Amino acid sequence: xxxxxxxxxxxxxxxxxxxxxxxxxxxxxxxxxxxxxxxxxxxxxxxxxxxxxxxxxxxxxxxxxxxxxxxxxxxxxxxxxxxxxxxxxxxxxxxxxxxxxxxxxxxxxxxxxxxxxxxxxxxxxxxxxxxxxxxxxxxxxxxxxxxxxxxxxxxxxxxxxxxxxxxxxxxxxxxxxxxxxxxxxxxxxxxxxxxxxxxxxxxxxxxxxxxxxxxxxxxxxxxxxxxxxxxxxxxxxxxxxxxxxxxxxxxxxxxxxxxxxxxxxxxxxxxxxxxxxxxxxxxxxxxxxxxxxxxxxxxxxxxxxxxxxxxxxxxxxxxxxxxxxxxxxxxxxxxxxxxxxxxxxxxxxxxxxxxxxxxxxxxxxxxxxxxxxxxxxxxxxxxxxxxxxxxxxxxxxxxxxxxxxxxxxxxxxxxxxxxxxxxxxxxxxxxxxxxxxxxxxxxxxxxxxxxxxxxxxxxxxxxxxxxxxxxxxxxxxxxxxxxxxxxxxxxxxxxxxxxxxxxxxxxxxxxxxxxxxxxxxxxxxxxxxxxxxxxxxxxxxxxxxxxxxxxxxxxxxxxxxxxxxxxxxxxxxxxxxxxxxxxxxxxxxxxxxxxxxxxxxx
Amino acid sequence: xxxxxxxxxxxxxxxxxxxxxxxxxxxxxxxxxxxxxxxxxxxxxxxxxxxxxxxxxxxxxxxxxxxxxxxxxxxxxxxxxxxxxxxxxxxxxxxxxxxxxxxxxxxxxxxxxxxxxxxxxxxxxxxxxxxxxxxxxxxxxxxxxxxxxxxxxxxxxxxxxxxxxxxxxxxxxxxxxxxxxxxxxxxxxxxxxxxxxxx
Numbered sequence: 066x067x068x069x070x071x072x073x074x075x076x077x078x079x080x081x082x083x084x085x086x087x088x089x090x091x092x093x094x095x096x097x098x099x100x101x102x103x104x105x106x107x108x109x110x111x112x113x114x115x116x117x118x119x120x121x122x123x124x125x126x127x128x129x130x131x132x133x134x135x136x137x138x139x140x141x142x143x144x145x146x147x148x149x150x151x152x153x154x155x156x157x158x159x160x161x162x163x164x165x166x167x168x169x170x171x172x173x174x175x176x177x178x179x180x181x182x183x184x185x186x187x188x189x190x191x192x193x194x195x196x197x198x199x200x201x202x203x204x205x206x207x208x209x210x211x212x213x214x215x216x217x218x219x220x221x222x223x224x225x226x227x228x229x230x231x232x233x234x235x236x237x238x239x240x241x242x243x244x245x246x247x248x249x250x251x252x253x254x255x256x257x258x259x260x261x262x263x264x265x266x267x268x269x270x271x272x273x274x275x276x277x278x279x280x281x282x283x284x285x286x287x288x289x290x291x292x293x294x295x296x297x298x299x300x301x302x303x304x305x306x307x308x309x310x311x312x313x314x315x316x317x318x319x320x321x322x323x324x325x326x327x328x329x330x331x332x333x334x335x336x337x338x339x340x341x342x343x344x345x346x347x348x349x350x351x352x353x354x355x356x357x358x359x360x361x362x363x364x365x366x367x368x369x370x371x372x373x374x375x376x377x378x379x380x381x382x383x384x385x386x387x388x389x390x391x392x393x394x395x396x397x398x399x400x401x402x403x404x405x406x407x408x409x410x411x412x413x414x415x416x417x418x419x420x421x422x423x424x425x426x427x428x429x430x431x432x433x434x435x436x437x438x439x440x441x442x443x444x445x446x447x448x449x450x451x452x453x454x455x456x457x458x459x460x461x462x463x464x465x466x467x468x469x470x471x472x473x474x475x476x477x478x479x480x481x482x483x484x485x486x487x488x489x490x491x492x493x494x495x496x497x498x499x500x501x502x503x504x505x506x507x508x509x510x511x512x513x514x515x516x517x518x519x520x521x522x523x524x525x526x527x528x529x530x531x532x533x534x535x536x537x538x539x540x541x542x543x544x545x546x547x548x549x550x551x552x553x554x555x556x557x558x559x560x561x562x563x564x565x566x567x568x569x570x571x572x573x574x575x576x577x578x579x580x581x582x583x584x585x586x587x588x589x590x591x592x593x594x595x596x597x598x599x600x601x602x603x604x605x606x607x608x609x610x611x612x613x614x615x616x617x618x619x620x621x622x623x624x625x626x627x628x629x630x631x632x633x634x635x636x637x638x639x640x641x642x643x644x645x646x647x648x649x650x651x652x653x654x655x656x657x658x659x660x661x662x663x664x665x666x667x
Numbered sequence: 668x669x670x671x672x673x674x675x676x677x678x679x680x681x682x683x684x685x686x687x688x689x690x691x692x693x694x695x696x697x698x699x700x701x702x703x704x705x706x707x708x709x710x711x712x713x714x715x716x717x718x719x720x721x722x723x724x725x726x727x728x729x730x731x732x733x734x735x736x737x738x739x740x741x742x743x744x745x746x747x748x749x750x751x752x753x754x755x756x757x758x759x760x761x762x763x764x765x766x767x768x769x770x771x772x773x774x775x776x777x778x779x780x781x782x783x784x785x786x787x788x789x790x791x792x793x794x795x796x797x798x799x800x801x802x803x804x805x806x807x808x809x810x811x812x813x814x815x816x817x818x819x820x821x822x823x824x825x826x827x828x829x830x831x832x833x834x835x836x837x838x839x840x841x842x843x844x845x846x847x848x849x850x851x852x853x854x855x856x857x858x859x860x861x862x863x864x865x866x
Contacts, residue, residue: 164789170779223783241775246786249795257793301764327794 144293148300152285154243155314157262157275159323160356160534166247166262166276166368172226173240174217178208180236192232193217196225220244220267243269245276247368248323251330251361256368258326260381261319261360261481261532264368272371273379275317275532277482282536285314315537320356325349328651329361336624336644337363340605340635343626346383347648348515352616355516355528355543357479359648385483387508388623391590391637392447393608394504397517398456399440400558401467404550407458410441410561416450423495427453430589430636444561445569447587449503456502461493464502470549471517472527478544479512479530487513505590505598514608515621521562522584522610522619525555559584563613574607574642576649578660584616585609585645587637592626602626607641611649617658620645 128136157166174197181189186208194201197218207215217237221229226239245265247256256262263274271280288311293301329347337345349359362382366374380386402408416435419428429435429448443451456464468474468489476486488508490497500506516530529543550558562584565571571585588606591598606623610616622641629635652658790796801808834841 163792164785167782167786167789169782169786170775223779241779248790248793251795257795295761299765300768301761324794 145291146294148290148292150288150290150309150311151243151269152287152311153313154245154265154269154285155283155316155537157283157317157319159319159321159326160358161322162318163323164248165257165319165321165323166245168243169223169246170241171220171222171244173219173242174221174226174229175238175240176204176207176215176217177213177236177238178210178215179213181208182235185235189234189237192234193229193237196228196232197221242267245368250365250367251327252334252363252365254367255330255365257323257330258321258360259365259368260362260383261321262368263482264371266371273483274381274481275319278480279317279533279536283314283317286312288312317533318535319532320351320354320358320534321360321532322358322655324655325359325648325652326361328655329359329648330363330365332644332647332651333361333622333624334363336622336640336647340624340627340629340640342605342624342628342640344382345622345624345641345644346511347620347622347644348383348511349618349620349648349652350515350519350530352519352522352610352619353528355519355530355546356534357530357532358618358652360532381481381483382625383511384477384479384481385485385510387485387488387510388514388604388606388625389506389508389590389592390504390514391588391604391606392449392452392503393514393518393586393588393606393621393637394501394507395444395447395452396521396558396562396586396608397467397471397473398452398459398464398502399444399561400471400521400550400554401464402455402459403440403557404467404554405459405463407460408440408455410439410557412440413437414440414443414451414454416443416448416454418450420450420453420499422453422499425496425499427496427499441561441564444586445565447570452502453499456499461498464498465493467550468501468507470527470547471520472513472549473507473509473517477510477512477516477530480533480541484512485510504588511621511623515619518586518608518610518621519619520549521555521558522616523555524552525550559613562586562609566609570638571607571609571642573638574609574646574649576611576646576653579611579649579653582612582614582660583609583649584611584613585642587642589636600632603632603635605635605637605640607637607645609645609649611653612658612660617656618649618652620648620652622648 154168156164156168159165174193176189176193186205190201190204190208193199193204199218204217207217220242229237230239247259247262247264249255250257250259261274263272263276265271265276269284271277271283276283288309290309291307295301329349333345333347336342345363347359347361348357350357360383364378366378371379382388399408403410414437416429416438418432418434419426421427427449429450431446435442435446435448435450438446438448438451440451440455442448443455459467465474474487474489476484478484487510490501490506493501497506512530516527519530520527523546525548526546527549528546531541531543533541535541562571563582565587566575566583566585567580570587571583574583574585574587576583586608588604588608590604590606591600592602592604593599594602604623604625605627606621608619608621610619622645624640624644627635627640629640633639798808836844
C-alpha cells in the first residue's frame with residue numbers, strides 16, 4: 066500500500082506529478098519576452114532554409130529529370146557523333162556481264178581556315194591552287210576568312226586527291242564521295258544507253274530509266290553509327306557505339322547487248338543527221354523472250370555530266386513520249402481480220418484510192434485508183450483504204466479486242482521508269498475508228514508498238530518486253546506470254562510482211578543475204594500540231610524482224626520530223642528503212658545469224 | 668587480499684623493488700588500481716593474440732592485425748592499381764581504335780583504287796574504246812558487209828546417203844554379228860555394258 070501511495074504521490078524524481086497540459090505548456094515568458102522571439106527567429110530561419118533547399122531541389126529535379134534528355138543530347142554532341150555508313154550501290158551489267166555503270170570515288174577538298182597558322186597559309190594556298198587549277202588568291206581568301214570549315218572544290222578525281230594528300234597540308238581534308246560512272250556511247254559526249262540507264266544524282270538517288278526504277282534494290286540501305294571522338298576529331302572505334310550496318314545494293318544484269326546498243330546509237334545518230342530530223346529512236350527486242358537488246362536515242366546525253374545537261378534531253382522518247390505508229394498499225398488491223406477469218410492474204414478488194422467513212426473522205430497515200438488489190442498488196446503498198454476495209458470486215462468490237470490483245474490499249478509494263486500510258490478514244494466515232502486502222506489518232510509508246518509487231522514474229526504470242534535479266538541472283542518474274550492471234554494468222558502475216566520487203570515499201574530495208582527471209586512494215590504518220598495534223602512534220606518509222614522463218618530479233622526505228630525537202634523523202638521507207646537495215650546487219654554479224662538453207666519446193 | 672592471492676596466481680617475477688623503479692606517481696596510481704598490475708598486463712597480452720574462434724569470425728584485416736592506416740593504404744593502393752589498370756586498358760583500346768581507323772581509311776583507299784581500275788578496264792573494253800584504239804592504229808571498220816557469192820543449195824533429204832560403210836571388222840566378229848543380228852561392235856559394246864552394269 067505504501068509503495069502505491071509513493072507511486073501516486075511522486076513522479077520518480079521526488080517531485081509532485083504535474084497534471085493536465087501543464088507539462089506541454091509553453092515555457093514561461095521571460096520578463097523581457099526573449100524566449101518567444103528566439104523561437105520565432107529559429108522557426109523563420111528554418112522555414113527560409115527549407116524554402117531555399119526546396120528551391121534548389123526543385124531546380125535540380127528540373128535539370129536532372131525534366132531536362133535530362135535534352136541536356137544529355139547536348140552533352141553527347143561534344144563527344145558523340147553520328148557517322149553515316151553509306152551502302153555501296155550495285156553495278157549495272159549488260160547481258161554479257163560487261164559493266165555499264167559502276168560506282169567510283171571522288172573527293173570533296175575541304176579546308177579548316179582556323180586550323181591553318183598564318184605562317185602556313187601561303188604554302189597551303191600554293192599547294193591547293195596548283196593541284197586544283199585554281200587561283201592562289203581564291204584559296205587565300207578562304208584561309209583569311211573566319212570560317213571554321215569551307216569547301217575548296219567538290220568531286221575531284223582520285224588522282225588529284227592523291228596529289229593533295231601527298232602534299233600533307235595543314236587544315237586540308239579530303240572527303241570521299243561515291244560517284245556513278247557510265248561508259249562512253251556511240252557518239253561523242255554521250256554515255257552508252259543513257260536514256261535507258263538514267264543517272265544517279267549527288268544525293269545518291271536514281272533518276273530516270275533503270276536507275277530510278279530499281280533505285281531501292283541498287284541503292285541498298287545506308288547504315289549509321291554513333292561514335293565517340295577524341296578532341297582532334299579522330300574516331301574511337303572501340304567506344305560504345307550504336308551501329309546499324311549498311312546493306313549494300315545488288316547488281317543488276319540487263320538484257321542489253323552493249324555491242325548492238327553501240328551500233329544502234331551510231332546508226333540512229335547518223336540517220337537523224339542525214340535526214341535533218343529532230344530526233345530518232347531505236348528499239349531492238351529478242352523475238353522469243355521479249356528481252357530488249359538495244360534502246361537508243363539521238364540526241365542523248367552524257368549521264369556522267371548530268372548537271373550540265375539540258376533536262377529536255379533527259380526525257381526518254383522511247384517510253385515517256387507518245388507517237389502515232391501510222392501504217393505499222395496495219396499489221397495489227399490485218400492480223401485481227403485474218404484471225405477472225407474475215408479476210409485472207411489473197412482476199413481482193415476494189416481500191417479507188419479513197420473511202421468515205423462517217424462523212425469524211427480518207428485517201429491512200431498515193432492518191433490514185435489502185436484498182437483490184439489483194440490484202441497482201443494492201444500491206445505491200447501500204448494502202449489506207451484496204452486497211453479500213455479490213456477493219457470494217459472485222460467489226461469495231463473485234464478491232465478493239467485485237468488492239469487489246471496486241472497490247473495497244475495499256476502500258477507495256479516494261480521495267481523502266483516513266484512509261485506513259487497510251488491515249489485512246491473513250492468513245493470512237495466512225496472516222497476515228499477508221500483512221501486508227503492505219504495508225505492515225507492512236508498514240509502509243511515505242512515499247513508497246515515493238516511488242517505488238519513482235520506478236521507476229523513470235524507465232525502470235527505476246528511476250529513481256531523487259532530490260533532487266535537479273536536482280537542480284539534472282540530473275541524477276543514476268544507476266545506469262547499470251548496468245549494474241551493464232552500461229553496460222555502469225556504465219557500469214559509474216560508472209561505478207563516478207564512481201565513488203567521483197568516487193569513493197571520495205572525495199573530499202575532489205576538486208577543482203579536475207580532478201581527472201583526478212584519481214585517488215587513501213588509507217589509514216591502526221592504529227593498533231595495546234596489541234597490538227599501537220600503535213601510537214603511526220604513520224605517516219607520502220608518495224609520488222611529477221612530472219613522471217615525463225616525470228617531472232619524484232620526492231621522498231623522511229624525518226625521524228627525528218628526534213629529531206631520533199632514529203633516522199635520524209636517517209637518511213639526512205640528515212641527509217643535504211644537505218645533499220647544498217648543496224649540489222651550489225652546484229653547479224655554480232656549474233657552470227659545465217660540465212661536459212663533454201664530447200665527446193667519439189 | 669592482494670589480487671594475485673585472490674586469483675591464486677603465483678608472482679611471476681622476483682620481488683619488485685618499487686621504490687627503486689623510476690616511475691612517476693601517475694604510473695604508480697595506475698598500477699595500484701584493481702585490474703592493473705602485472706596480472707592485468709599478462710591478461711591483456713594474452714588477449715592481444717585472438718583465439719581461433721575469434722580469428723574465424725574476424726575480418727581479414729583483423730586476422731593479419733593490420734592497423735587502421737594500413738587498411739586505408741591498402742584500399743588506396745588497390746584503388747590506384749585499378750585506376751592504373753583501367754587507364755592502361757583505355758590507352759590500349761584507344762590506340763587500337765586509332766589503328767583500326769587507319770586501317771579503315773586504307774581499306775577505303777584501296778576500294779577506291781579498285782573501283783577506279785574497274786572503271787578504266789571497262790572503258791577500255793567498250794565498243795567506243797575499241798573503235799578509238801582501232802582508229803589510232805589506222806584500222807577502219809566497214810559498215811557495208813560483203814557476202815561470198817553462193818549457189819542455192821538443193822538438198823533432197825529422201826535421197827540415199829551413199830554406199831554402206833566398208834566392213835573392216837575381223838571375220839569372226841562379222842560371223843557373230845550375223846548370228847546375233849547386229850554388228851559385231853554393237854554386240855561387243857552391248858556385252859561390255861552388261862558387264863559394267865553388274866554391281
